[in-house]
Amino acid sequence: xxxxxxxxxxxxxxxxxxxxxxxxxxxxxxxxxxxxxxxxxxxxxxxxxxxxxxxxxxxxxxxxxxxxxxxxxxxxxxxxxxxxxxxxxxxxxxxxxxxxxxxxxxxxxxxxxxxxxxxxxxxxxxxxxxxxxxxxxxxxxxxxxxxxxxxxxxxxxxxxxxxxxxxxx
Amino acid sequence: xxxxxxxxxxxxxxxxxxxxxxxxxxxxxxxxxxxxxxxxxxxxxxxxxxxxxxxxxxxxxxxxxxxxxxxxxxxxxxxxxxxxxxxxxxxxxxxxxxxxxxxxxxxxxxxxxxxxxxxxxxxxxxxxxxxxxxxxxxxxxxxxxxxxxxxxxxxxxxxxxxxxxxxxxxxxxxxxxxxxxxxxxxxxxxxxxxxxxxxxxxxxxxxxxxxxxxxxxxxxxxxxxxxxxxxxxxxxxxxxxxxxxxxxxxxxxxxxxxxxxxxxxxxxxxxxxxxxxxxxxxxxxxxxxxxxxxxxxxxxxxxxxxxxxxxxxxxxxxxxxxxxxxxxxxxxxxxxxxxxxxxxxxxxxxxxxxxxxxxxxxxxxxxxxxxxxxxxxxxxxxxxxxxxxxxxxxxxxxxxxxxxxxxxxxxxxxxxxxxxxxxxxxxxxxxxxxx
Numbered sequence: 333x334x335x336x337x338x339x340x341x342x343x344x345x346x347x348x349x350x351x352x353x354x355x356x357x358x359x360x361x362x363x364x365x366x367x368x369x370x371x372x373x374x375x376x377x378x379x380x381x382x383x384x385x386x387x388x389x390x391x392x393x394x395x396x397x398x399x400x401x402x403x404x405x406x407x408x409x410x411x412x413x414x415x416x417x418x419x420x421x422x423x424x425x426x427x428x429x430x431x432x433x434x435x436x437x438x439x440x441x442x443x444x445x446x447x448x449x450x451x452x453x454x455x456x457x458x459x460x461x462x463x464x465x466x467x468x469x470x471x472x473x474x475x476x477x478x479x480x481x482x483x484x485x486x487x488x489x490x491x492x493x494x495x496x497x498x499x500x501x
Numbered sequence: 502x503x504x505x506x507x508x509x510x511x512x513x514x515x516x517x518x519x520x521x522x523x524x525x526x527x528x529x530x531x532x533x534x535x536x537x538x539x540x541x542x543x544x545x546x547x548x549x550x551x552x553x554x555x556x557x558x559x560x561x562x563x564x565x566x567x568x569x570x571x572x573x574x575x576x577x578x579x580x581x582x583x584x585x586x587x588x589x590x591x592x593x594x595x596x597x598x599x600x601x602x603x604x605x606x607x608x609x610x611x612x613x614x615x616x617x618x619x620x621x622x623x624x625x626x627x628x629x630x631x632x633x634x635x636x637x638x639x640x641x642x643x644x645x646x647x648x649x650x651x652x653x654x655x656x657x658x659x660x661x662x663x664x665x666x667x668x669x670x671x672x673x674x675x676x677x678x679x680x681x682x683x684x685x686x687x688x689x690x691x692x693x694x695x696x697x698x699x700x701x702x703x704x705x706x707x708x709x710x711x712x713x714x715x716x717x718x719x720x721x722x723x724x725x726x727x728x729x730x731x732x733x734x735x736x737x738x739x740x741x742x743x744x745x746x747x748x749x750x751x752x753x754x755x756x757x758x759x760x761x762x763x764x765x766x767x768x769x770x771x772x773x774x775x776x777x778x779x780x781x782x783x784x785x786x787x788x789x790x791x792x793x794x795x796x797x798x799x800x801x802x803x804x805x806x807x808x809x810x811x812x813x814x815x816x817x818x819x820x821x822x823x824x825x826x827x828x829x830x831x832x833x834x835x836x837x838x839x840x841x842x843x844x845x846x847x848x849x850x851x852x853x854x855x856x857x858x859x860x861x862x863x864x865x866x867x868x869x870x871x872x873x874x875x876x877x878x879x880x881x882x883x884x885x886x887x888x889x890x891x892x893x894x895x896x897x898x899x900x901x902x903x904x905x906x907x908x909x910x911x912x913x914x915x916x917x918x919x920x921x922x923x924x925x926x927x928x929x930x931x932x933x934x935x936x
Contacts, residue, residue, distance in 0.1 A: 359580075361580075361583070361633070361636055362583075365583070365633070368629065384613060384614065384615045384619075385615050385618070387615075388615045388618035388619050388621075388622050389618065391619070391622030391623070391625075391626070392618065392621055392622040392625060395622070395625070395626060396621075396622055396625030396626065396628070396658070397625075397655070397658075399629075400625075400628055400629070400632065400651055400654070400655060401655065403629075403632050403633075403636075403651070404632070404648065404651045404652070404655075407632075407636055407644065407647070407648060408648070461614055462614065462615065463614065463615055463618075463675055
């Protein structure tokens with residue numbers, strides 16, 4: 333096992349274990365902390381793939397932005413009530429079925445695609461300079477899909493504002 | 502054994518630099534606290550710390566010892582683990598970010614091609630220290646302080662990001678070193694072609710570091726001490742360290758992006774070359790001050806130690822000045838450099854960088870001594886309804902100006918000043934609408 337592999341397995345292990353802890357902690361703040369650790373180790377995995385831009389953006393957006401808002405909201409809601417509430421409801425059967433189906437589907441995809449599982453190796457330096465490549469891909473080759481995606485986000489934002497606004501009639 | 506040495510060799514120089522940067526920043530932070538107390542005191546016609554060492558120069562050491570020896574109290578009902586870890590997160594984030602700051606052309610820990618993005622990302626992790634510490638204290642004031650801090654940071658990070666974009670449009674690179682080199686190449690510091698972005702960065706930086714007039718997260722009159730009310734001893738000092746390190750960090754970022762980093766003022770003007778001797782002059786002035794103060798002390802027994810210390814400091818400053826002026830022929834180790842004074846040439850970049858950073862820090866302290874605190878709704882209004890729109894408009898006009906200058910062959914600074922004028926017009930309209 334090479335050094336790179338060891339690093340990969342360590343990071344992947346941390347990501348998986350902390351992801352499990354996210355969904356098993358009772359305290360929502362602890363869950364959020366473990367989620368931060370998951371996201372951080374995923375960012376480090378991106379870094380190992382020499383995708384520096386994605387790694388940096390993952391840290392800025394998901395950890396520095398979204399997780400901060402998560403914690404903010406968790407602290408605004410009444411924590412004591414949230415702690416005493418039952419976290420699981422009686423949908424065990426449906427949930428288990430859906431999980432099994434998803435697992436079967438994933439296993440099928442992996443089994444059928446095992447021949448092409450080894451992705452072609454990019455020649456060294458093919459992804460450099462990282463930021464410039466992503467920029468020109470987003471703003472030149474895929475301009476329209478990119479703009480449509482940002483429009484969708486804008487619509488979602490406007491929708492949230494409209495729904496949150498107090499009715500003053 | 503040789504294998505071990507060979508594998509460790511590439512790590513040695515960066516490790517050495519990390520140690521130097523860490524020690525240097527800690528020292529700067531310690532004396533920044535002292536400088537703040539001194540400057541605030543003089544702004545209020547007081548003397549400030551005077552007892553520990555001459556002019557209180559040993560005060561930071563006394564403060565540090567006191568904080569280390571104090572009892573580390575964990576409040577009942579606190580979330581112990583989170584309470585322990587939170588201050589460490591703040592310190593880690595603030596210090597790790599320094600690894601990306603280029604202090605001089607040949608002195609930095611690392612230079613990556615997404616340097617600025619990483620720096621912003623790592624420094625934005627520091628907020629978790631505040632929010633988790635405030636929550637884990639299990640107390641009302643810290644929780645309110647943490648909530649305020651989060652809201653403030655999230656709001657001002659947007660304006661901060663847009664002001665960084667304006668500088669990036671000019672530099673065309675995210676590497677911190679590349680940004681300074683772009684300024685050297687274009688012959689102008691970005692602050693002079695992007696004054697609006699520079700102003701927004703400055704205001705946002707004050708808000709990000711929770712400094713006056715935006716220090717609502719720790720407003721004494723309302724929240725005792727905000728998010729660190731329940732912290733004592735060593736853990737409190739960690740928060741303190743992180744706050745001041747963050748101040749140095751945002752100043753370093755502003756200096757790198759907008760004030761030419763390690764560049765001397767007007768590096769291409771030959772007749773200003775005498776400015777290269779400024780470091781020597783600084784140490785000579787410091788030595789002269791020490792000797793003058795030593796002479797002024799009363800000649801009684803109780804002042805003997807203070808006089809001895811001042812004389813020692815003066816002699817040290819003189820020695821440093823002399824060391825800077827060692828001619829090249831006594832230093833064969835420095836190689837065949839063209840510089841007449843190799844030591845002076847070697848510290849040139851760090852000197853100008855730190856000088857600019859200190860100017861910034863002085864501004865921070867000056868603000869604290871001058872402005873009254875904002876109200877929270879005023880802070881949010883200023884952030885969302887003024888700073889962010891102006892920052893966005895500035896990016897648009899800056900991009901337009903750059904496009905015009907490239908397509909029509911206009912002079913780039915002129916086009917950018919035109920864009921700045923248009924931005925200011927929009928800003929004035931925004932202000933009027935609000936009034």
